[in-house]
Each structure stands twice: as C-alpha cells, then as structure tokens.
Amino acid sequence: MAQKSWFLKGDVVSGAVLAALGVYIISEARQWNYVGPEGPGPGFFPMWYGIAMVVLSLWLVVVSAVRPAVAGAKVDWKGVGRAMLVWAVFALCTALLKLLGLLTVLALLTLFIVGVMYGKSLKIACAAAAGNALGFYLVFSLALNVGLPVGPLGF
Amino acid sequence: MTLRTSIIMAACAAALAAGPAWAQFKPTKPVEIVVHTGPGGGADVLARFMTQLIEKENLAPVRFQVNNRDGGGGLRAMAYVAEKKGDTHTIAIFTGNWLTNPLVRAEAKFTLKDMQPVARLVLEPAVVAVKADAPFKTMKDFIEAAKKTPGTLKQSGGSQTSRDNVVRQLLMKSTGANWAYISFPGGGERIAALLGGHVNMMVIEPQEAGEHIKAGNMRVIAQVAEKRLAPYPNVPTLKEAGYEIPNVPQVRGVVMPSGVAPDVVAYYEDLFQRMVKTPTWRKYLEDQQFEDGFQKSVELGKFFDTFTNQMREILKEAGTPVVR
Amino acid sequence: MDVLANLGHGFIVALEPLNLFWCFAGVFLGTVVGVMPGLGPAATIAMLLPLTFKMPPTSALIMLAGIYYGAKYGGSTTAILLNVPGESASVVTCLDGYQMARKGRAGAALGIAAIASFIAGTVGVVALMLVAPPLAKFGLAFSSPEYFALMVLGLAMVVLLAGESLVKALLAMLVGLWIAGMGIDLFSDASRFTFGNSEMLDGVDFVIVAIGVFALSEVFANMEQREEGTMLPVPKGLRNLLPTMAELKACRFAFLNGSVVGFIIGVLPGAGSTIASFISYGLEKAVSKHPEKFGTGVPEGVAAPEGANNSETGGALVPLLTLGIPGSGTTAILLAAFVLWGLKPGPLMIQDNPELFWGLVASMYVGNVMLLVLNLPLIPLFAQILKLPSYLLYPIILGISLVGVYTVSSSLFDCYMLAAFGLLGYLMRRLDYPSAPLILGLVLGDAMERALRQSLMMSQGDLGILVSRPISATMLVLAVLLLIMPLFRKFNSWRVRAIEENG
Numbered sequence: 017m018a019q020k021s022w023f024l025k026g027d028v029v030s031g032a033v034l035a036a037l038g039v040y041i042i043s044e045a046r047q048w049n050y051v052g053p054e055g056p057g058p059g060f061f062p063m064w065y066g067i068a069m070v071v072l073s074l075w076l077v078v079v080s081a082v083r084p085a086v087a088g089a090k091v092d093w094k095g096v097g098r099a100m101l102v103w104a105v106f107a108l109c110t111a112l113l114k115l116l117g118l119l120t121v122l123a124l125l126t127l128f129i130v131g132v133m134y135g136k137s138l139k140i141a142c143a144a145a146a147g148n149a150l151g152f153y154l155v156f157s158l159a160l161n162v163g164l165p166v167g168p169l170g171f
Numbered sequence: 172m173t174l175r176t177s178i179i180m181a182a183c184a185a186a187l188a189a190g191p192a193w194a195q196f197k198p199t200k201p202v203e204i205v206v207h208t209g210p211g212g213g214a215d216v217l218a219r220f221m222t223q224l225i226e227k228e229n230l231a232p233v234r235f236q237v238n239n240r241d242g243g244g245g246l247r248a249m250a251y252v253a254e255k256k257g258d259t260h261t262i263a264i265f266t267g268n269w270l271t272n273p274l275v276r277a278e279a280k281f282t283l284k285d286m287q288p289v290a291r292l293v294l295e296p297a298v299v300a301v302k303a304d305a306p307f308k309t310m311k312d313f314i315e316a317a318k319k320t321p322g323t324l325k326q327s328g329g330s331q332t333s334r335d336n337v338v339r340q341l342l343m344k345s346t347g348a349n350w351a352y353i354s355f356p357g358g359g360e361r362i363a364a365l366l367g368g369h370v371n372m373m374v375i376e377p378q379e380a381g382e383h384i385k386a387g388n389m390r391v392i393a394q395v396a397e398k399r400l401a402p403y404p405n406v407p408t409l410k411e412a413g414y415e416i417p418n419v420p421q422v423r424g425v426v427m428p429s430g431v432a433p434d435v436v437a438y439y440e441d442l443f444q445r446m447v448k449t450p451t452w453r454k455y456l457e458d459q460q461f462e463d464g465f466q467k468s469v470e471l472g473k474f475f476d477t478f479t480n481q482m483r484e485i486l487k488e489a490g491t492p493v494v495r
Numbered sequence: 496m497d498v499l500a501n502l503g504h505g506f507i508v509a510l511e512p513l514n515l516f517w518c519f520a521g522v523f524l525g526t527v528v529g530v531m532p533g534l535g536p537a538a539t540i541a542m543l544l545p546l547t548f549k550m551p552p553t554s555a556l557i558m559l560a561g562i563y564y565g566a567k568y569g570g571s572t573t574a575i576l577l578n579v580p581g582e583s584a585s586v587v588t589c590l591d592g593y594q595m596a597r598k599g600r601a602g603a604a605l606g607i608a609a610i611a612s613f614i615a616g617t618v619g620v621v622a623l624m625l626v627a628p629p630l631a632k633f634g635l636a637f638s639s640p641e642y643f644a645l646m647v648l649g650l651a652m653v654v655l656l657a658g659e660s661l662v663k664a665l666l667a668m669l670v671g672l673w674i675a676g677m678g679i680d681l682f683s684d685a686s687r688f689t690f691g692n693s694e695m696l697d698g699v700d701f702v703i704v705a706i707g708v709f710a711l712s713e714v715f716a717n718m719e720q721r722e723e724g725t726m727l728p729v730p731k732g733l734r735n736l737l738p739t740m741a742e743l744k745a746c747r748f749a750f751l752n753g754s755v756v757g758f759i760i761g762v763l764p765g766a767g768s769t770i771a772s773f774i775s776y777g778l779e780k781a782v783s784k785h786p787e788k789f790g791t792g793v794p795e796g797v798a799a800p801e802g803a804n805n806s807e808t809g810g811a812l813v814p815l816l817t818l819g820i821p822g823s824g825t826t827a828i829l830l831a832a833f834v835l836w837g838l839k840p841g842p843l844m845i846q847d848n849p850e851l852f853w854g855l856v857a858s859m860y861v862g863n864v865m866l867l868v869l870n871l872p873l874i875p876l877f878a879q880i881l882k883l884p885s886y887l888l889y890p891i892i893l894g895i896s897l898v899g900v901y902t903v904s905s906s907l908f909d910c911y912m913l914a915a916f917g918l919l920g921y922l923m924r925r926l927d928y929p930s931a932p933l934i935l936g937l938v939l940g941d942a943m944e945r946a947l948r949q950s951l952m953m954s955q956g957d958l959g960i961l962v963s964r965p966i967s968a969t970m971l972v973l974a975v976l977l978l979i980m981p982l983f984r985k986f987n988s989w990r991v992r993a994i995e996e997n998g
Contacts, residue, residue, distance in 0.1 A: 026926045027663075034666055041673060041688075048685055054351060055952035058680040058687060061944040062673070069669045076662050095719030099921060102718045106711070106893060107914040113907055118897065126890035133718060134886040148890055152898065160531065162902050165910075209824065209904070210541025216831045223545045239538075242904045244679050244696040275684055278693035325953060331684040353639075353952050354681045356945070359764045359820040359827070366818070367635035369953065378834065382819050382841025458837060491684060 027080035031073045038069030102133060117167030123149040196434045198260055201234045205263035207248035209241040214264045217293075217423060220455060221446070228449050230442055245272050246279050253281035257430040262289060262439060265426050270475065271332045271482050277494045283426065283479075287436060288471035290443040291424035293456065294464035296396035297334065297374050298403065300389045302365055305372075310393040310412045313372060317348035324350035325370040327361040331491055334419050335374040337482075338395055340489040341416040342409075365389070376421075377402065377460040395419065400460055417481060422464060424471060440468050498624060505853030509861050514554050514854070521558035522862045525565020526869060532573055532581045532899030533702060536566035537824040544832055552836045553851050557858040559832060563825050564616060564808040564859065567768070568866045571608040571801055572877055576601060577892050579710040579899065584768040584804040586705045586934050587776045590656075591789065591796025593713075598792050601881055602736030605874045607794050608801040610738070611750055613867040615802030618754035619761070619809020620859045623816075627845075631817040634762045639949035640960050642765045644967035644974070646943035649770055649935065651974040652777035655786070656931040664932045667923065671936020674699050675944075682948060694908040701769075702903050704937055706896045707916025708923070708930045714889050715921040736875050738794065746798035749779050753802020760803070761810020764822035765946075768807040769938050772800035781977065790931075809859070816840050816852060 041062050049057025105128050109121045116124075123145040131141030156162045204222065206214040215237065222235040240248035245268045252263045265283065273279040299310060307313040317324045328335030331354070339352055353370060355361045358379065364370045366388055377400055383389040394400060394408045397418055409416060425443060427436070446452055447465045456463055466474060486493050508514060524543075528534040540559050547555035570581035575592035588608065595604035622630075637645075650668065657664030677688040678698030689695035753775045760771035779799035780789045789796050814820040819841035821827040833840050838848060845852045883891070900913045923930055954960035962968045 030922075030926045030928070034670070037670070037673070044688065048680075048687070049683065051956075052683065054682070055956065056948045058683045058685045060948065062676055062687065065669050065672045069666065069673075072662055072666050072669070076660075076666065079662075092719065096925065098721070099715040099719045103715050103914070103918055103921065106917065107911075110897070110907075110910040110914045113897075113910055118894075118901070122890070122894045122897070125893060129718075129890050129893075130886045134721065136886060144887055144890070148887075148894060151891075152894055156531075156898055160527070160534065162531075162534065162898065163905060164898065165901060165907060210538045210828060215541060216835070219541065219545055220835065223548065239904070242697045242906060243693045246693045246696060247904075247906070250693065276686065276693070276696070278686065278689065278691060278696060280693065322955060330679075330681050351952055351955075353949050354945075355949070356681055357764070357821070357827070359814070359822055363635055363764050363814070363818070363820050364638055367638055369638035379819075382839045382843060386842035388842060459834070 028077050031077035031080065034073035035070050035077065038066050038073060041066035041069065098133065102129065113165045115167060117169070118164040119149045119153055120167055122152055196259065196432065196438045198231065198233045198438075200260060201236050202231070203238045203261045204235055205238050205240050205248050205252055205261060207241060207245040207264075207266075207268070209239055212241070214266055214423065215239060218264050224446060224449065224451055224455075225442075228446070228451065230445055230449075243278075244276065245269065246276060246281075249273075249279070249281050249283075249286075252426065252428055253285040255428040258428045259431050259435045262425050262427045264423060266423050267334065267421055267478075268332075269426075270479050271486070274479070274483055274486060274493050274495060275332055275491055279495075282495070283475050285429060286426040287429045287431060288468050288475065289425040289427050289436060289439045290468065291422060291464050291466035291471045291474060292443065292447065293423050293459075294462040295376060295421035295423070296394065296400060296460070296462055297338070297421070298377050298380055298391045298395065298400070298406070299338075299372065299393040299409075300365070300375050300380050300384075300391050301372050302368060303388050303390050305390070307372075307392055308390075310407075310409065310414065313392060314342070314346050314348045317350045318346070321349040322351055324372065326350060326352050326372045326374070327355055327364040327370040328352060328373060329356075329358075329361070330354055331489070332486065334395075334421050336489070337419050337485050338374050338409075338416075340485060341419070342414060344488065345414055345416050378458070381460075396462070401457075402460065419485075420462070420464070422474075422478070424464070424466070436468055501849060501853045502624065502857060504850070505855075505857035506860075508553060508850055508854030509557065509857035514557055514858060515861070517550070517554045517558040518561050518858050518862050519865055521561020522565035522568075522866050523869065525562040525567075526569040526866065528562070529566035529569020529581055530572045531569075531902075532579050532706065532895060533902035534899075535582055535825075536563050537828055538902075539566075540825065540828045540832070544828070544835070547832070548835070552838060553854045555832070555836070556829075556851060556855055557862075559829060560812075560855060560859065561862050563829070564805065564862065565866055567616075567805045567808060568609065568612045568870055570804070571612075571797075572605065573895070575604045575608065575797070576877060576880055577710060577888075577895065578713045579892060579895055580702070580705045583701050583705065583938075584772050584800070584807075586709070586769065587772040587800035587931075588797055588804075589709050590776070590931055591792050591794075593709075594790065594792030595794070595797065596792075596881065599735075600742075600792065601878045602874050603738040603742055603794065604792075604797050605877065606736070606738040606871065607742065607746060607797050609867060609870040609874070610743070611746065611753055611798040611802040612805040612870075613863055614750045615754040615757055615804075615806035616808065616863045616866070617860065619758050619806035620856060620863070621809075622758050622806075623809040623812055623859075624856050627813045627817050630762050631813050634764065634814055635818075636966065637763050637765070639946045639953060640964050640967040641970070642763070643943060643946035643950055643961060644970035645760075645763075645766060645770075646939045646946060648970045648974040648977070649774055649777075649939045650943065651977040652773060653932045653935055654978055654980070655777045655780045655789075656929060656935060658790075658927070658929045660927070663928045667928045667930065668932040668936035671933040671938075672940035672943075673936075674704060674933075675937045675940025681945065692908075694906065698941070699912060699937075700900075700903050700909065701934075701937060703900050703909055703912050704916050705934055706899055707913050708920035708933060710892055710896050711913070711917030712920030712924050712930070714892050715917065716924055717885065718889065736878060737871075742794040746794050748782070749775075749795040749798035750802055752778055753799045753804075754806045756799075757803030757806030758810040761807035761822070762813045764814050764820050765942065767823055768804045768811075770942075771803040771807045773935060773938065775799040775803035777977075781980070816844055817842060819844075 045059040045062035048059035050059045109125045126148045127141050127145040130136045130144045204218045206218045208215045218237045240251045255261050273282040301307050365373050391406050528539045570585040571588045573579040573581045574585040574588040578593040580586045592604045653668045756775040757771045760766045776799050779795050780786045811822050815826045821830045900909050
C-alpha cells in the first residue's frame, strides 16, 4: 500500500502526458488527407488512434484523480535517481560513440557502473572495464566480424 | 576507415591527380560498394553478383565489398556517398529511386547531382500481367473494361513513386480509363493478391513472372519495354499496342562521391566496361531478362537530367507533391 | 506411398556426408547469429550467398535453410537469460522466459524452448511435406480484409497481456501503434512523425524498441538498489538445469498450439513469425486454467511462442517453394539465391527438381535433430553467465544491447533512439504500464493500417468487405469474443464475491 498514492499521482501525470501526445497526433493527422481519391489517406488511421488515446488517457486521469489517495505513500526517489543517473550516463555514452568508438565507450560505461554505482575499488573497476571491452572485441569484431562503431584510433 | 587514413588517401589521390598523365589511378585497398537496401534487396543482389564477378574474372587488383546502408527510404545511402567527397575507394549502386526520391522528400539533403556518375549498367523491362483465367486477352480488353466501370478494376503494386504506378498514371492519362491502385510493400504480396484474384492486373518484372506464366497461372498482355523480350515474341509492347506513352525503365548503375580526379572515374568506367563484356555478365542479363543499358559517365550524367525532368512531370501530373 | 518414396529419396540426398556437413554448418551458424541480438539470418544468408555459388545448389540450399531455422533456435537464449530479445520473434519469449530465469529456472526455460523448437520445427516440416500445395491455395485466399481481421485478432490479445489496468494496457498499445506509423506512408508517400529527420523515414526498427523497453529498462530498474544481491539464482547440478516432467507436462498443449498456429500463420505471406508467436501465446493464455500466472514465469508461456516461431519456418517455405512468393526478408533472400542458381521456385519446382525439394525437406528433419543435440548441452554453459556478479552482468547487457541495435543497420542514430526507448521502458515500468501491449501495437500497427486501407480501396470505401468474407468475419467474431471474455470473468468473480460477502 505504501506506494499507492504515488502511483495514483503518476497516473494523473502520465495520463495528462499521453492526452497531450494524443492531441499532437490528431493535430498532425489533420494536416494529412483523411480520405483521398484512392481511399483512406495517411491521416485516417492516426486520427482514430489519436482520438482513442485522448479519450482513454483522460479517462485514466479522471478515474485516478477521483480515487482517494492512500496515506503513507512513499516513492524511493533515491532509487529512481540512481536509475536515472545510469540512464543519463548511458545516453551520454551513445552520444560519444561517434567520437570514441564502441569499445572505449563500453570500457568507460563499465568503469562508471562498477566503480561509481557499485562503489568497487578502482582496481576492480579498471579490470572489469578492460575485460569487458576485450571480450566484446574478441566475440564481435574477431569471431563474428561484426562492424562496430570505431573511434579515430581505429577501435 | 579512420580519419587519418582517409586524409592520407585523399592526399594520395590529389598527388596522383596532379601527377603526370601516365600516373593511372589503381585502387590500393578493398573498394566499398554502397547499396541502399538491406541484404537480399534488388540492388544488394546485383552488387554481390558484381563483387563475385569482378573477383572471378580478375578484373581489379583489389576486392570489392558490399556495404548495406539501408534505411531512410534510400536517403541514408545517398547521404553516405555524398558526404564521402573525394573518396576514391567508394562506389554505389543507384536505382531509379535515387532520382525520384529527392523529388518528393523534403528530408533529402542530397541528390544525384552531388555525386559523380560512373556507368549505367542495366535497364529492367517489365510486363503487364493478369491472372490466367481473367477475361482480358489484350491490353485493349483491360482498358475498355476499365472505361466501362471506372474505379472498380484494381492493380497491385508498390509505392506511389514506383514504376508500376507511373505506368498506370501514364496509361490512364492517355486513354481516359480509370482503375484503382493498391500498394503492397512486398513483391510477394503483390503477386499473391493477383493470383488470389483480389486484384486484376499488375506490372511485374519478367523474371518474376516467368514461372507463374509457365505454370499457367498468369498471362502477359503487354510489355513495358523498347522492344519485345525474347520469351514473349507474340506479346506487343505498349507502344505497339497503340499506347503512346514514354517508356519507363527501371534503371541501375554505378555512381561515386564527387570531387574525384578524372582518371579515377576513367578507371571505374573502364572496369565496368570490361565487366559488361564478360560472358558471365551477358548470361546474367539473359537469365534475369534485363536489357543491357551500359552508358559511360558523360552520357549517364545527361540521362540523369532527362530522367529527372521526365519524372518530375509525371509525378506532378499524378498529384504527388514535388519538393524540388 | 508416393510421399514416403520421395522422402526416402530425400534422405539419401540429405544423408550424403557432404550434405550432412553443410547442414551442420548451417544450423551451427544459425544458432550463433540467432543468439546474437541484431545479427539476423537475413544478413548472414546474404553475406554467405556468393560463397555458395561454388557449391551444388542442393547443398547450398540445405545450408542456407539451416541458417534460417537454426537462428530461430538461438533467438530465445538472450531473451531468457538477459531479457534481450535475440530476434524479433523472441520478444514474446521474454515475457515468461526471463521470469523463469529469475526464479532460478533458466536452464528449464532454455530446455523447454529447445524442445518446443524441436517439436514444432519437425511438425512444420511434416506439414510442409504433406499439405504444401493445397495449403498454398488457402494462403492465396487471404487478402487484405483477412489480414486486417488477423491483425484485429492479434490486437485483441491486448486484454490477455494487460496487467492490472486494461486502460493502461490499451494506452501502451496505442503508443505502439503510433510508433509503428512513423516513417513513409506506403500509399501516399507522405512522411509521418519523422520530425523532419531523414533517418526516421523507414520508421523505427522493432528491435530497437524491444531491446530498449525490455532489456534496458530492466537494467535501470535493477540499478535502483546498490546492493548487488544474488540477482538470479543458478541451481547446481544437471537435473536442475533441465525441465522437470511436470513442466514438460504443462507444456503439452503449448507444443501443439505453437506448432499449428506457427505453421498456419507462416503460410500467409503477409504475416510473420512475431505475429505467430504473439497469437500462439495469447491462445495459450486464453485456454489456460491459470491465465493469471502468465507473465510470472510459466513454462507454457515459453513453449507456445518458441514453438510458433519455429514452426513458422516450415509454413513460410510453403508459398516460397510452391508459388515463388516470399513472405519475409529471409525468404526473399532465399528466393534471390534460387534465381542466382538458375532455379525457379514456383508451381513447377517440386516436379522439376524433386531431388532438391525432398533433399531439403529431409535435411530439415536432420537439422532439427542436430539443433536439439547441439543446443541441450549448451544450456548449462549459457546459464553460467547468470553466475556473474550483477556489477559485471549489467555492463555486458548494456553492451550487447548497443551492439545488437547497431548491427541492425549500422546506424548511430539507432543507438540514440535505443537510449530514448530505454528511458520510456523505465518510466513505463515505474508507472505500471505493461510493455507487452506496446510491442504488440508496434508489431501489428503497420500491417493493420495497411490491410484496412487496402481493403477499403478494394471495396471503394465499403466497410462491408470486412465482414462479408467468411474467413475475415470468423476472425473478427473471435476477436470480439476475446475482448468480452474478461468481462465475463470479472462479472463472475464479482458475483462470487458478492455471494460470499452476503453469505
């Protein structure tokens, strides 16, 4: 029960976001032909799922807003923060792929997760980073001959 | 390829270009053939056949490798080639899509004008086919039936800008008949729709239709070709059947990044000229029922211009928004 | 009997030492590319195609087909162990397979996947052998209205995949439909929801969304706690690594269901193995005595989709070999290979090249046995990966996800989108939106819109075409039944509760 009210609030927020997405879909769909000379146009289908999305999400918002909140709600914001931090670093890593190549990026990502997120010693973190990059090199580049994104140094 | 080697390569190319006339360009490392489809697509199969042929006949000192840059409706491959300005070890297979796509896509950053024409290789004819038990024996039967009940006859085909639809638009315009066009993403589904009796007609590559005709499931009523194809000596081309519309071939050939020296272009031009003379290539054309469409760089550049203008007019008339 | 004599002849071809070797090479390669996400059979076959020109066509075909069905065996491995779908059809396997692994039954899940694949793969070949020509005719009776009804039936599965809230499941499905609609519209050449970005013109690849929403969100959610914990218990001993008799018994119907559904859907050129595995999973859940346990790691939930996925291969070869009509990317490449060898698949192929057809069929029996023998011993080996401490396992999963997405079409843009979908998956998980309906909408959306518009073009706008054709009408009725079934259940449980409370 502890997280119930947060979920309710989450439903209101996510419902509102989805309703906005639905409105966006409808507004885009209105720019395309609804029905053309050959039959239903590109706007036909998006119009309908856009409308369905708005209706359903508003329904979700209303139902969860009306439902009484349960006391003692608590969100593990720290946990969510940790997850979002990992996500942000992962996103940064994908952005660095072009510059550094996959193996370097993977080593950095491993270093971060092992060293920072799990607080292991620098020695372990470095070994894990090097091992992971080496493993990917052996499996994908060498054994399977998959083309990986490479950096300026050729790896 | 790394940045450093590309700089070195570019420097070498520049040195070669500036050098004396006898310093002929020769590739020094594997040449990349860019195609805009995934493995198994039409351009991909052609490119892989070419790599095989070049190796077997020892036409070049290095290997050729296929690089699939699929996605973006073909625009990704075009951007990839155009951005490799000056690269002497990259070539690409172009198709008619490379000419028409930039006309209708606002997202396109490059056109074939941003690339160096090398050689045109094949022209792919097509045939107009109906189901074997359909009442239409000739193109005229079909057109007359379409005139009687406008909009009820159906043709299966690919996207709006595909050759199938262009032929339909041209025929409808010149005859005043009207029939529906139903898009299917895969060639298999198009044939299945015809054989299942869900549509009445399709424009199909002769090689694809061959077995269905032999098995008695399909009938050819006209050919979309300059002259009659060997397997169908008794079927008239559209022109012969009395429909004066421009011939719309599916075209494939080779381009490369712009900004390369003339001797580089000359090298590849000569390579493909030697390739199309091999018996293996002749047999390939025959098996696939392609027409030999070999053209050198300069003529190909002119072909691009006329083809683009022609397509622009056709698309405009078909009501497809043209952006450039 | 004619078939037996032909098959006997086929076995003589398939059991030639050289052909046995190529068959093994094919299924082995297939398993490897199947295990690796992103690497698919289509690309592998295309890359090996030039090499096969030097081989006799029968041997070459035996090997290439081996890659095709071998890849389907391998696809479940990463789905079960890491929640990373190895290929599109393994998404459904993630639902229960990964949950089984979390309960310490990773080995059992892998074993059931292998056994289901073996049974259904073999059934698929039997069916291909016995009923190919008449069934191909049935496939032709399917056109856009029937496909539309099939997709509706598939979307109706959403009520079976929904968690606590049907509204949220439907919303997730609608988002899936929206993502499916991104890119160029086939009919009008208009680009939709591409944000002016040319990389988006072909839409969003299914693998990117599946890996982001399943694998990445799992990693992010697990990173919330710093404690490593023993994430996935791996029991010792061979016995605990293989499915128990009780688990196998629970899968009896699933094996049959997967085999039949997979084959029938495989025959239709416009469907595909992902749709087959979804429908088979839904059917299994619909008839199950304990539908509420699906998604928590029930063996049937692994057996049905894995079976369907493998039996689909046999089905997909029906239109390819008897009509020359490819139904998927992989069969399209096989068709291209045939043409390059100068063979012409089509109505006359079985008559003209009996050695090739029957040799291939026989080799598929042999290949399925090889795959089972090859895969079962690998299970304990693969299960070892779960013994890695989580701080090592997670970076590996993230790396495999990146590589898997990148190999789809060597595009960095796809990697950026992976990050975005990882975030979406995590948020959905936190906010209690089920992810399977999103994938369902994504898989079916494009085909459904297309089929609807094609139907209405055929009928000149008359919606009657959807219900006036017997096959599509039947499927639409089934879909409606599926949709109202939970209402009955709910009503029943209310009634029971009401009676209990009153009494």
